[in-house]
Amino acid sequence: MAKFTLDTSGAVCAPHKNAAGQTFVSTLWSDLSPFAQGYVEAMFAELFETSRRYNARADRPRCVSVFSDLAPSTLAAILKDCGAATGRYLGVMPGHPEVLLGAYFWHDRRAGNHAEFPPLTLTLRDDGKVYMEPRA
Secondary structure (H helix, E strand, O other): OOOOOOEEOOOOEEEEEEEOOEEEEEEEEHOOOOOHHHHHHHHHHHHHHHHHHHHHHOOOOOOOOOOOOOOOHHHHHHHHHHHHHHHHHHHHOOOOOOOHHHHHHHHHHHHEEOOOOEEEEHHHHHHOEEEEEOOO
């Protein structure tokens, strides 16, 4: 069985308009808080296993495992969620590494354990990017 290792290279680039016109704002892995890094890594580990099984059946070689595979809208949602939840997790589990707490938050979020954070569905779209949407 393949062991998951997140490739943290690349950047997630979001178009951003400023007074001078269109520019691109890049977010690197190192720009994320440890909490957000734990969240993203747990999310990708789940995606990796799902895409690995799917790709094996469909004879497709690619598994999602690169930070730059995140869609800009997905990264924006992750940063917003993590910003809202970090304090709660640090307060409930002081002394735990923030990376681990971020992973806990991902699993809690996916399970629908927080009323203010609806459960999520992850989608790999044709553009090769990972999108995150509330589960219906």
